[in-house]
Amino acid sequence: MAKIVLDHLVKRFGKQTAVKDLCLEIEDRQFVAILGPSGCGKTTTMNMISGLLKPDAGKVFFDGKEMNDVPPGQRGVGFVFQNYAVFTNMTVYENIAFGLKIRHRPPEEIDREVNEVTRLLQIRQLLSFNASKLSINDMQKVALARSMVTKPKIFLLDEPLSNLDAALRNIMRAELKKIQQELGQTTIYVTHDQVEAMSLSDRIAVMNFAVLQQYGSPHEVYNRPKNLFVANFIGSPTINFMEGSFGSGAFTLKDFTRGKIPLSKQAMHAAGQKLTSQEVVIGVRPEHLKIMDRGSEGAGFQGEEDGGSPSGLLAKVVSSEPLGSKTIVYLHPDANPGVILKSSMGSDYRPAIGEMKELTFKEKNLYVFDKKSTELAARF
């Protein structure tokens, strides 16, 4: 239960900069995910928050108090490592009691706390087992219990679910969220899995190459991604990108033989405002990109005014993935077989491979990115 402020944090390892000028504010009791690909700086950031690493510049504040010189053991954080770091030379009980023993708590209190936390996580029956003999799933619970038992103000979780099998991952995700809400800890959760981040957190901090890309609610990062990276990273299947240029009231997509998309007046106005160059990248999420047979009614680009004029955006079906609840269809634009577009269609949709289809989408679902700056220029 503490507000965390990261103030211009920098961390370098030799010539490499792992974290560049990171500024982040995490409110009390919030669940914040730090999301990004491997090597983007998220674990380094966690280590600086916990105190295991000293920042090269910048400060860490808990509830307004500067923590830079406070050793990890006194910061009141609970840390769950990606590989659990369970002490294999001790029993489960000793593992969980470790933090309390170090702090010289009376044995009755230790006993009470350990039993309480293992009851919560349903691992009480494992208390006398040697920690090396546990299954991975149980080990993860022990690691969690160990971090919880000292009643820390802040929870730091470094990809705690990435080693679990898929079935348990979903269950534990819900468990974690429930526990966090019950106990009310401020929680920071590092992951490279955007589904996890989206489902668990109040806010997501997206990082790439040591730089914070965007910090916002799941809704924000999904619907208003700040740049190409965030748009591509969030969302499964990933967003479709189509390159093109902007001019004379329309977008011209270069991968299609007839790739002109006329825009509505307000769209044109909004787009012109922020674009620094004429080169753009148009983003459309697969669930907004529908396929129709050529020339059929309603196919083509649907601007707000038009209600649908055949755009002539033709694409050839490459393959399809029936996933049960939906079907992902892979296509390539008729003028460029090197680009793959994804469309999310209904569960019964079965297109023929090699068939030429017409793409259709609505103007309000477009993301317009400035190609040079990679930033979001417009969203209608």
Added chain:
Amino acid sequence: MEQKLFVKILKFILVIVVTVLFLFPIYWMVTMAFKPYTEWTAAGGKIFWYPTKPTLDNFRSIFSKQLKMNPIAGTAIRPVVNSLIVAVVGTAIAMIAGVLAAYGISRYKRGGNLPFSLLQLRMFPPIAIIIPIMIMWAFLRMIDTWFGLVVIYGVVTLPFATWLMKTFFDDIPHELDEAAIVDGCSNAGAFVKVVLPLAKGGIASTALFVFILNWSDFLVALVLTDRRWTTIPVHISKLQSALVGQLYGPKAALGVIAAIPPIVFGILIQKYLVRGLTFGAIKK
């Protein structure tokens, strides 16, 4: 199928040959220790493959105050004790310094290429520098003292100890240290409470290796000791007489005795050698 069987037999024969080749000297030594004088000398012109009249004469003679055929050598009791003291203390020095250094190198990545350069030091043939060392030691009045030997033993085996322990510490994931630290341990506390117990196996096998190195050293002990602090290897070399030549029987007897401590040590730490070190500490 014919071919496979043939190859299998060939392999089997090869294994037998190599085993015999390696075990024969040991067999020879053990049997010789129990042979009477007539059987271990070459004087008779006959080779005895096993002692036809086993006797404990050789053992008795090496511990007698005056060796029957060589009055100068004296009893072997002192050398045995010396060897034990010097090997144990030397091993202790190398292990304590080595373990601490190895942990520092493993965790803090300090020392740059120190472990490797330490190892290179060892590759330098000791025989090349033993004379200067002897001169130094003579100057410092450390010849024929236990600490004179112990210092050299500790220093000479330190690179091995450091190098080996570093690899063992590297195998223990640093997240375990970090978990202990986040829970409130100091760095030293984390080392003692978490890492050391997990490194027990590594420490045991490294200690055994270092002990054997010290226990079997001949050159350093030969040069740096005189009479009071001779060790077993040096004493064995003294078991000769002008009349008979090399006293193989007594040598073999002392050799058998010398083989016992390392074996005992090995058996004692066996349970640490066998189990996995950090098996299951992290998800692999």
